[in-house]
Amino acid sequence: MSKIILKTPQNLESMRQGGKILANVFDKVEISTRVGMNAFALDRLIFNEITALGAKPSFLGYRGYEHSSCISKNEEVVHGIPHESKVFYPGDIVSVDIGVFYQGFHVDAARTFMLEPVDSEVMTLVNVTRESFFKGIEFAIPGNRLGDISYAIQKHVEEAGFSIVRDLYSHGVGAQLHEEPLIPNYGKRGQGVTLKEGMTFAIEPMVNIGAFDILTLQDKWTIIAADRKWSAHYENTIFIGKDGPEILTLN
Secondary structure, eight states, rough: OOOOOOOOOOHHHHHHHHHHHHHHHHHHHHHHOOOOOOOHHHHHHHHHHHTTTTTTEETTTTOOOOOEEEEEEEEEEEEOOOTOOBBTTTEEEEEEEEEEEEETTTEEEEEEEESSSHHHHHHHHHHHHHHHHHHHHTTTSSSSSSSHHHHHHHHHHTTTTOOOOOSOOOOEEEESSSEEEOSSOOOOOOOOOOOOOOOOEEEEEEEEEEOOOOOTTTTSSSEEEETTOOOOBBEEEEEEEEEEEEEESOO
């Protein structure tokens, strides 16, 4: 495994500023993700908001990706391409994943939005996915292990009757969009890397109503639930501080 890069106070301040930018972008995304909107128009809004705030979209150009965000709907788990034909309808859930690059550092976050009227099981899915992030980071304290975070996420998801995706991971983030370590969103307590002050992670549970199995579509980006049942995604960039986690991508 490559070395996990600890962030200096100066690095952290840049990531804090980038996180504020991303949180502000999500404020605009939340009010814009409405019935009748399409994913391409939302992606253009995201590009305009990020650049207007003096930052760059982390995803644009990443491994040849041509958009500023990933926008996934319903059975799409992650990496959905924001096509104009991807229109938002009543009852849909829309996952929006955005990275911001500012002062040499990336931050990464995702939200799943519900377009009323949403089925009660789907609403529970979205809420449990978000809750699992917060259950996990309760253990993001120096001296704990990565497995403590992973176990808490998995436990909350599975107790609610859903499946945590196993072939996609949370990850380190900083000067690179994806840094060491890869962090499973499932696992055992007391295992994995020991957490240290200065680590920065993008923690992102991806949760399916059905089985955890996934498939990649022919576009080589979009990942869907193999059983076509719906999926939700929630993510924030966190900093491991002396006394616990600091969420960088929430206002």
